[in-house]
Amino acid sequence: MKKVLVIITCVLLVATVFSIPGNQNTTEVSMNQKNFDAPENKQSSLNNNQQTVTLHPIQDTYVSRMWSNVNYNRYPFLIVSAGSSYFWWGPPADARVYIQFDTSSIPTGATIINATLRLFLMDTDVVGADLRNPDPYRNHQVYRVNKAWDGSALTWYSDVNDPFYWSPNPSAIAYPEGKYRRWGHGNPMEWIEWDVTSDVQGFVDGTIPNYGWVIKDMYESSHLTHYAFRYLSKESLKNIVGFPPDPSPQLVVTYSTVNHPPNTPTQPSGPTSGNVGDILSYETVTTDPDGDSLEYMIDWGDGTNTGWVGVVASGTPFQTFHSWSSPGTYQVRAKARDVPHHAESGWSQPLTVTISAGGNHPPNTPTQPSGPTSGNVGQSLYFESYFSDPDGDSLEVMFDWGDGTNTGWIGVIASGTTVGNYHSWSSPGTYQVRTKARDIPYLAESNWSPPLTVTIS
Missing domain, CATH: 2.60.40.10 (Immunoglobulins)
Structure with missing residues (x-):
């Protein structure tokens, strides 16, 4: 009789931890709203060239060794677990989280100052250990995934779940020690964070393909004390009392963009000679490395210039006109500055223009009128x-x-x-x-x- 009771109890615990389809448990929590120090889901300017953006996953899920053929893509939580099985005959109770973010909104060439992967830890389950004395050295490790995956189909037996498709070393480690609460009881937990700055820099630079991360327990596949950690997924409900307004996973990235001045404009093209008073047309063009719009200044070599005029798109030719009031040789040159940063290019190579004193010539004498006499x-x-x-x-x-x-x-x-x-x-x-x-x-x-x-x- 005792053996039967123990087995029934274990089955109930497994259903809670791994959410067997058809046996998903929910717990209603009511308490005062807390400040969880979660960044707002928006882009904000820290200074002229520094931005912080909070991204949410394009896909997240977890896989379970015990329920190896089950796909958990639509579940409101993500489980990381490891350690002994609930059954003396069963496999280790391992579970891993897969998560991926779209970082394409971060400009190419940006310097990543800090990138933090944040998951909200809802509660914890431990079998065979005292919650008051948690393992202070247990950690959750983040590895880059090196192959595309589909969260709607991923299971324990998917090939991407093979460690062969992960980076060989963890990108980041977090220690959720001392943050345990009994499964479904007590206050919600807090944000657990991993520093993934190096990975995100690679994603933005294009030197590392962005297939996201896998999160696993350091003791996975062992028969040590079982620990399970339940984080909230992108499917979790929003604006629940006692939780952050949006407890779904976050990738918080602070980056800077270094503005570059425009490239030096081309040598102005146009007439190389003319007369005093002639209105002559000149054209130049350049591009901006950052794609910024441009203003131009043309220096006429006679002590006058156009001032900053424009604005035109990067790579668009700029044309203007000038006439000289005195004969002489003049150096016409151009420069550009970007908008709105006002970083200036160097001066272009000059075009030499010779203006003659001859000026305009009167019309030729008309022919004698022809007609009846x-x-x-x-x-x-x-x-x-x-x-x-x-x-x-x-x-x-x-x-x-x-x-x-x-x-x-x-x-x-x-x-x-x-x-x-x-x-x-x-x-x-x-x-x-x-x-x-x-x-x-x-x-x-x-x-x-x-x-x-x-x-x-």
Whole structure:
């Protein structure tokens, strides 16, 4: 009879510790809210280049040697256990936790100042030992997993559960000694933490593949005193009285990003010669190592510059214009600074620009107007001239009819264009028809064309 009672008691304990499907136990706890010193689940700025982010797992589960074909992916807790079996004929009561976080939100190149893996320890179960005298040397070890795994299918017999797929040495160790409470009784525990800074740095740098971690008891597979630790999983309920608002696992990462100045812009491209007053266009481009937006400054070599202008995306060409007021040789150069950090690049290689005093040239003298040389009073007659400019400037033109009237400046036309106009005279006589031009935008005027004599009867 005693043997039967002992076996029944052991079966009940196993159902509690390992949560046999269909026998999951829950315990309702009501007490005053405690401050568990759990970071908020958000990103916060510590200074210009330092951030702390709290990540939650993309998957977590545990596997049990005793219930080796059971998948615990949807359970609200994670068990780490080791030691003797509940049954004299059974295997060691080992359980391991698998957990993985997505660290892609941390910028590539960031320096990891600190990374802490945190699991909330709910309660503890011990068989064959006094809770008042816990093992002070027992620890839980974190190993990197070196192979992809699926929490919805993982069991004890999955190949990824083979230590061959772990890092050879633990990444971190935590000692939950003195933190024991009887399973399902007393106050909730506290956060247990592992320093995984080195691993997370490797994840961010891309030197270590991020398949997460496995957490195991140091005495796994032994027949020493059985200890089981029940942590809360990502499936655990939130905002429960007596627990942290969100007791699910956390990866708390503090990192810094070192801003880099923009690369030196290219040598400005554009005309290498021109005249005083000419409006010339120049272009340069650069990139920023961090992908920041950019402002540019162009120094014209005449004591003036553009100031900081922009903002444009990294890698986008920047164009601006300038005219010089005095002849000479000028060095045009460019620099950039990033936004919002305002780190400046070096100056570009200069472009030498020679400005001549010649400046603008007036239009060529138009050709003598062509058209009828005689007509009658009131008759509308058509005359035309050819207009051109040595600089290729656009033109306005004027026809003078020799009777005290003219067209005024009309156009604008392209250099090298023949333009005509109509006129009628109100009195008989002999008239001199002539034309002239002026360039745009300089308004330099040509000479009058040779006149055409027109007799009106």
